[in-house]
Amino acid sequence: xxxxxxxxxxxxxxxxxxxxxxxxxxxxxxxxxxxxxxxxxxxxxxxxxxxxxxxxxxxxxxxxxxxxxxxxxxxxxxxxxxxxxxxxxxxxxxxxxxxxxxxxxxxxxxxxxxxxxxxxxxxxxxxxxxxxxxxxxxxxxxxxxxxxxxxxxxxxxxxxxxxxxxxxxxxxxxxxxxxxxxxxxxxxxxxxxxxxxxxxxxxxxxxxxxxxxxxxxxxxxxxxxxxxxxxxxxxxxxxxxxxxxxxxxxxxxxxxxxxxxxxxxxxxxxxxxxxxxxxxxxxxxxxxxxxxxxxxxxxxxxxxxxxxxxxxxxxxxxxxxxxxxxxxxxxxxxxxxxxxxxxxxxxxxxxxxxxxxxxxx
Ligand SMILES: [Mn+2]
Numbered sequence: 487x488x489x490x491x492x493x494x495x496x497x498x499x500x501x502x503x504x505x506x507x508x509x510x511x512x513x514x515x516x517x518x519x520x521x522x523x524x525x526x527x528x529x530x531x532x533x534x535x536x537x538x539x540x541x542x543x544x545x546x547x548x549x550x551x552x553x554x555x556x557x558x559x560x561x562x563x564x565x566x567x568x569x570x571x572x573x574x575x576x577x578x579x580x581x582x583x584x585x586x587x588x589x590x591x592x593x594x595x596x597x598x599x600x601x602x603x604x605x606x607x608x609x610x611x612x613x614x615x616x617x618x619x620x621x622x623x624x625x626x627x628x629x630x631x632x633x634x635x636x637x638x639x640x641x642x643x644x645x646x647x648x649x650x651x652x653x654x655x656x657x658x659x660x661x662x663x664x665x666x667x668x669x670x671x672x673x674x675x676x677x678x679x680x681x682x683x684x685x686x687x688x689x690x691x692x693x694x695x696x697x698x699x700x701x702x703x704x705x706x707x708x709x710x711x712x713x714x715x716x717x718x719x720x721x722x723x724x725x726x727x728x729x730x731x732x733x734x735x736x737x738x739x740x741x742x743x744x745x746x747x748x749x750x751x752x753x754x755x756x757x758x759x760x761x762x763x764x765x766x767x768x769x770x771x772x773x774x775x776x777x778x779x780x781x782x783x784x785x786x787x788x789x790x791x792x793x794x795x796x797x798x799x800x801x802x803x804x805x806x807x808x809x810x811x812x813x814x815x816x817x818x819x820x821x822x823x824x825x826x827x828x829x830x831x832x833x834x835x836x837x838x839x840x841x842x843x844x845x846x847x
Pocket of ligand 1: 635
């Protein structure tokens, strides 16, 4: 409360405790919170909230009833319960927030475990990079890469550069969809097609957004990999790698990479923040699919650094020149057969049938 800059009045049955609190310069009074007299004494003060936190469930419920009855209804009430049944009862009486100390402890324990794990793997990855300083690194994404794969690779490239490696992002297939092309162009992302490049010219290989060499990437099966970062389940595939981080519960590889950038304290440019945020959003369908709390926390970390004008452009692509071309061709080549208009749109060889009249139902 002191941190929040609020004044606090503490009520306790135990005169000894009250004495100690006063010695620590708290305003404390002796009283039983379940008794209406005690509450009346407080009512004269300008209260913004009441915290009912004794370890006695019955006393807390009685206090809550009294507060609800005798104080203004908008007064914010927090209560402590030792179990779920009391928690529900307190909510029914009208507490705005009920907490269970055991839950808070287990939550904070699991957070601290998660934190320790994240430090541990962050250190491992940083050790791998330190060991390979000066080497060339092929950062390979899956075939026909999407924004998650590309932004994840971009983050890994940045990380590698920070440790003095010489990374190149490599892809196979094509960057399909107008949105993905716009993504690469607007953010000026440099990636090279695998055609004409020999993977053996690189000292080390990293795989991003895919994990198994030869599966959805152009590597040969069984290739030794330095670093694997992915979020797709790999089943029982055996991967020969120095460092593997596959988290099927996470919605995007970009999320995993964002966590590493944070953990290893690597500065992020606006382009990379924008790319990663777009990667997370597209892979999770704007947090509607396979989303984990990590995706949300990574996104909220990236959000203030991202270029929202570029994101806007990516989300509402104007009709592409190619689409306009196809439509133009269709209009030029039109032929009318009865109630249908038939057109040939050239290179794709597809014929399109348009009803001559708009269909109405
Ligand atoms: Mn992905």
